[in-house]
Amino acid sequence: MKSKQQLSRREREKLQHRKDILQTALGLFCERGFHNVSMHEIAQKAEFAIGTLYKFFKSKEDLYRSIMLDIALIFNRSIKEVLLAKEISEVEKLRNYVRTKAQVFKNHSKAIKLFFAEVTGISFTCRAKLSEEIKKLQDENIENLKNVFEMGLEKGVFENIADPYYLAVSLHSITTSFLFLELEAPEKHPYPDNPDAILNIFFKNLLK
Amino acid sequence: MKSKQQLSRREREKLQHRKDILQTALGLFCERGFHNVSMHEIAQKAEFAIGTLYKFFKSKEDLYRSIMLDIALIFNRSIKEVLLAKEISEVEKLRNYVRTKAQVFKNHSKAIKLFFAEVTGISFTCRAKLSEEIKKLQDENIENLKNVFEMGLEKGVFENIADPYYLAVSLHSITTSFLFLELEAPEKHPYPDNPDAILNIFFKNLLK
DNA sequence: ATATAATGTGACGAATCATTCATTTTTTGA
DNA sequence: TCAAAAAATGAATGATTCGTCACATTATAT
Numbered sequence: 001m002k003s004k005q006q007l008s009r010r011e012r013e014k015l016q017h018r019k020d021i022l023q024t025a026l027g028l029f030c031e032r033g034f035h036n037v038s039m040h041e042i043a044q045k046a047e048f049a050i051g052t053l054y055k056f057f058k059s060k061e062d063l064y065r066s067i068m069l070d071i072a073l074i075f076n077r078s079i080k081e082v083l084l085a086k087e088i089s090e091v092e093k094l095r096n097y098v099r100t101k102a103q104v105f106k107n108h109s110k111a112i113k114l115f116f117a118e119v120t121g122i123s124f125t126c127r128a129k130l131s132e133e134i135k136k137l138q139d140e141n142i143e144n145l146k147n148v149f150e151m152g153l154e155k156g157v158f159e160n161i162a163d164p165y166y167l168a169v170s171l172h173s174i175t176t177s178f179l180f181l182e183l184e185a186p187e188k189h190p191y192p193d194n195p196d197a198i199l200n201i202f203f204k205n206l207l208k
Numbered sequence: 209m210k211s212k213q214q215l216s217r218r219e220r221e222k223l224q225h226r227k228d229i230l231q232t233a234l235g236l237f238c239e240r241g242f243h244n245v246s247m248h249e250i251a252q253k254a255e256f257a258i259g260t261l262y263k264f265f266k267s268k269e270d271l272y273r274s275i276m277l278d279i280a281l282i283f284n285r286s287i288k289e290v291l292l293a294k295e296i297s298e299v300e301k302l303r304n305y306v307r308t309k310a311q312v313f314k315n316h317s318k319a320i321k322l323f324f325a326e327v328t329g330i331s332f333t334c335r336a337k338l339s340e341e342i343k344k345l346q347d348e349n350i351e352n353l354k355n356v357f358e359m360g361l362e363k364g365v366f367e368n369i370a371d372p373y374y375l376a377v378s379l380h381s382i383t384t385s386f387l388f389l390e391l392e393a394p395e396k397h398p399y400p401d402n403p404d405a406i407l408n409i410f411f412k413n414l415l416k
Numbered sequence: 417a418t419a420t421a422a423t424g425t426g427a428c429g430a431a432t433c434a435t436t437c438a439t440t441t442t443t444t445g446a
Numbered sequence: 447t448c449a450a451a452a453a454a455t456g457a458a459t460g461a462t463t464c465g466t467c468a469c470a471t472t473a474t475a476t
Contacts, residue, residue, distance in 0.1 A: 010422080010423090010473075010474090014422095014423085017423095035243040038462075038463060038464080039463080039464065039465080040462095040463085040464090043426095048424075048425090049424060049425040049426055050425080050426065050464090050465080050466095051424070051425055051426065051465090051466080051467080052423080052424050052425070054464095054465065054466080055423075055424075058465095059464080059465080060463095060464070060465090152414075158414050159412065159413065159414055161408045161409065161411075161412040161413070161414055162405060162406070162408050162409050163405070165397075166386075166405070166406070166409070167409065167414075169382075169385050169386065169389065170378075170382045170385070170406075170409055172385070173381040173382055173384070173385035174377075174378045174381055174382060176381070177377050177378070177380070177381035178374075178377065181377065189373075197370060197371070197374065198370070198374070198378075200369045200370050201369060201370050201374070201375065201378055201409065201410060202409060202414045203369075203413060203414050204367065204369040204413050205367065205369070205411060205412050205413035206360075206366050206367055206369055206375075206410045206411050218443080218444090218452090218453095222453090246432075246433055246434080247433075247434060247435080248432095248433080248434090251456095256454075256455090257454060257455040257456055258434090258435085258436095258455080258456065259435090259436080259437080259453095259454065259455055259456065260453080260454055260455070262434090262435070262436080263453075263454075267434080267435080268433095268434065268435090417476100418475100418476085419474100419475090419476085420473100420474080420475080420476095421472105421473085421474075421475095422471105422472080422473070422474090423470100423471080423472070423473085424469105424470080424471070424472085425467105425468100425469080425470070425471085426467105426468105426469100426470105427466105427467100427468100428465105428466085428467095429464105429465095429466080429467105430463100430464095430465095430466105431462105431463080431464085431465105432461105432462085432463075432464100433460105433461090433462080433463095434459105434460095434461090434462105435458105435459085435460095435461105436457105436458085436459075436460105437455105437456100437457100437458095437459105438455105438456105438457100438458105439454105439455080439456095439457105440453105440454080440455070440456105441452100441453080441454070441455085442451105442452080442453070442454085443450105443451080443452070443453085444449105444450085444451075444452085445448105445449100445450095445451100446447100446448095446449095446450105
């Protein structure tokens with residue numbers, strides 16, 4: 001694959017146009033949802049003709065999937081980086097997971113909101129229809145998280161309180177829930193700065 | 209309000225027709241989603257004419273909201289019953305919550321899947337648009353769950369490991385996640401029979 | 417300068433869908 | 447039995463949508 005510098009101006013422009021269209025579509029989809037946004041509207045707001053959109057994306061669904069894949073990749077890369085880091089303790093990895101997830105979430109809140117609405121919500125166009133690639137990225141994240149819990153167990157840092165896979169799913173769903181709560185009402189339900197505010201649910205025992 | 213026995217045959221039939229339409233629509237919405245099901249199709253499958261649907265529901269959205277409200281009420285009633293029960297310890301209430309939620313989920317899986325897809329997924333027609341009533345029922349559940357954690361703290365049965373509201377949101381999201389996992393692949397990710405398989409995440413401490 | 421290729425355009429066709437309403441069918445009560 | 451009321455019908459309407467394609471514009475290379 002060519003590096004960015006090796007692309008001709010023409011090619012760079014085309015790439016930028018593609019990005020512009022994606023960005024515009026994302027904004028509209030987030031505001032009003034896939035079905036309530038027409039290709040005409042996207043074209044108009046992106047300042048292209050309809051036909052041009054169809055030069056870039058073979059259908060509305062294809063355009064949508066492209067947005068989702070981009071987001072999934074961004075999200076996946078960040079999380080993987082945290083969970084596969086070398087020389088970091090398991091406990092610290094979990095803390096970084098909670099922190100990083102929040103960062104990525106906030107940086108790309110519009111896009112990620114749409115992504116999670118689709119992926120975790122088992123939404124209308126149902127998870128089964130989501131491109132295999134995106135589903136794989138999701139599962140990969142959970143798997144990596146599971147491995148952290150397993151490694152902690154092996155090293156004897158963690159107690160065996162629940163199936164590592166359960167723990168992974170739990171941490172995933174809790175953090176996602178909190179992030180959505182913050183999105184809805186930032187002042188009322190802020191995502192905690194200190195990761196342990198969440199992780200203590202795992203780390204400490206509720207029962208006396 | 210009249211009791212069921214006091215309704216005339218005519219009225220009872222009408223009520224049943226309404227139910228039939230709702231049931232049919234629910235099935236179709238679950239399979240293919242709100243936007244991908246036409247009123248014609250619902251009418252056909254329910255064996256009514258289109259016009260008749262509009263005698264019962266003033267619009268497609270109204271029909272949809274009616275389904276959702278029914279489900280939300282069923283779900284809410286069951287959970288409230290468990291969490292507000294008298295003479296039950298906090299720990300046992302949490303166990304019953306985990307168990308009962310699963311039962312209701314399984315009994316009405318089609319409907320509840322649709323409900324959660326909309327409510328937790330911050331779906332397309334966005335949560336804000338969901339009738340206020342449904343949102344209230346949701347929040348009520350979380351609030352009741354929070355109260356259980358608070359009561360446990362007061363009684364000194366629980367340690368103060370995290371904000372009770374956090375704990376409530378966490379348990380809510382974890383159980384929901386697990387139930388969806390089971391829906392997707394019952395053999396691969398079964399919802400545990402023993403509530404403590406989940407609750408130990410709260411009850412025990414991960415850190416040695 | 418001119419031919420060729422790459423990009424962009426937007427009117428238009430074909431299809432779908434929610435909703436309406438004039439009409440028919442059924443029920444009711446006298 | 448029959449007229450008035452209630453319920454059910456489904457063809458027609460009108461709005462909206464996706465996607466196509468013949469054409470226009472712009473860039474590039476000779």
